[in-house]
Amino acid sequence: xxxxxxxxxxxxxxxxxxxxxxxxxxxxxxxxxxxxxxxxxxxxxxxxxxxxxxxxxxxxxxxxxxxxxxxxxxxxxxxxxxxxxxxxxxxxxxxxxxxxxxxxxxxxxxxxxxxxxxxxxxxxxxxxxxxxxxxxxxxxxxxxxxxxxxxxxxxxxxxxxxxxxxxxxxxxxxxxxxxxxxxxxxxxxxxxxxxxxxxxxxxxxxxxxxxxxxxxxxxxxxxxxxxxxxxxxxxxxxxxxxxxxxxxxxxxxx
Numbered sequence: 001x002x003x004x005x006x007x008x009x010x011x012x013x014x015x016x017x018x019x020x021x022x023x024x025x026x027x028x029x030x031x032x033x034x035x036x037x038x039x040x041x042x043x044x045x046x047x048x049x050x051x052x053x054x055x056x057x058x059x060x061x062x063x064x065x066x067x068x069x070x071x072x073x074x075x076x077x078x079x080x081x082x083x084x085x086x087x088x089x090x091x092x093x094x095x096x097x098x099x100x101x102x103x104x105x106x107x108x109x110x111x112x113x114x115x116x117x118x119x120x121x122x123x124x125x126x127x128x129x130x131x132x133x134x135x136x137x138x139x140x141x142x143x144x145x146x147x148x149x150x151x152x153x154x155x156x157x158x159x160x161x162x163x164x165x166x167x168x169x170x171x172x173x174x175x176x177x178x179x180x181x182x183x184x185x186x187x188x189x190x191x192x193x194x195x196x197x198x199x200x201x202x203x204x205x206x207x208x209x210x211x212x213x214x215x216x217x218x219x220x221x222x223x224x225x226x227x228x229x230x231x232x233x234x235x236x237x238x239x240x241x242x243x244x245x246x247x248x249x250x251x252x253x254x
Contacts, residue, residue, distance in 0.1 A: 007233045016040070029133020042128070052139050056117065059146050063110050066149065077103055082105060086172065095170050099159070102172040106157055110149050117141050199238065 014022045014034040022032030026041060033041055078100065085096040122193055124130045156175045 011039075026131065028133055045130070045132070046175050048132075048135050049121075049138075051132065052135055053121070053125075053144075055139070056114070056121070056143050059142060059149070060114055060144075063114060063149060067107070067111070074107060075102075077157060077159060079162075079168065084161050092105060095168075099170045099172050103157065107171065110145065110152065113145055117145070 012032055012038050014020050014023045015031040016033060016037040020034035020036070023034060024038045025032045026038075028045075029041075032042075081096055081099050081103070085093065117138060124134065158173055158175060160173065161169060161172045
């Protein structure tokens with residue numbers, strides 16, 4: 001916000017025109033302005049905030065379109081819950097209700113987070129009590145949520161059921177894409193020691209980057225950390241030495 005400069009500082013010139021006295025200061029950019037240039041400065045801030053609000057409103061429309069356009073996927077998730085509920089209705093009614101709430105909660109997260117941004121911006125915008133750092137923060141929040149929306153889908157949520165303790169029989173979980181912020185930080189795992197488990201027929205070793213599995217014969221399987229990319233290695237002699245990156249080394253003799 002703008003504040004009058006004290007008497008000692010009034011000799012300082014406006015940072016914009018360099019002619020009139022810098023009688024007003026902005027705590028956001030830490031510049032001083034004359035009255036005329038302060039008005040221009042505030043108008044520029046208003047235009048920048050308007051741009052953020054346009055991005056905000058566009059994101060709101062995209063979220064609503066995504067919610068209404070994926071009703072089939074949402075319905076499929078709820079049908080799984082309902083079919084399971086009918087088979088054991090007397091024992092799982094409460095658990096099914098909790099699962100429905102969790103599904104709606106996860107599906108509503110983008111809209112909920114956008115509402116939080118709205119609630120932060122609106123009162124400050126009305127009071128014109130904002131500076132550059134506020135606009136930059138809100139802009140980053142909107143863009144971050146926008147990227148997460150592009151990568152999210154109802155297929156990221158799965159319904160799991162099992163014949164176990166009734167209070168935890170059904171769970172609703174969200175599967176996040178690997179490049180979203182909530183994924184594991186594999187960089188931190190590099191400090192973990194390698195682990196080896198051995199029995200009469202197989203040896204399993206792990207490192208932060210790889211899982212190495214030998215079983216039933218003279219073949220070796222090397223899997224990456226996703227568990228999807230597998231490399232098979234055969235040995236005629238049965239004597240193998242495998243080096244998996246910097247973090248894993250094992251000699252196998254059979």
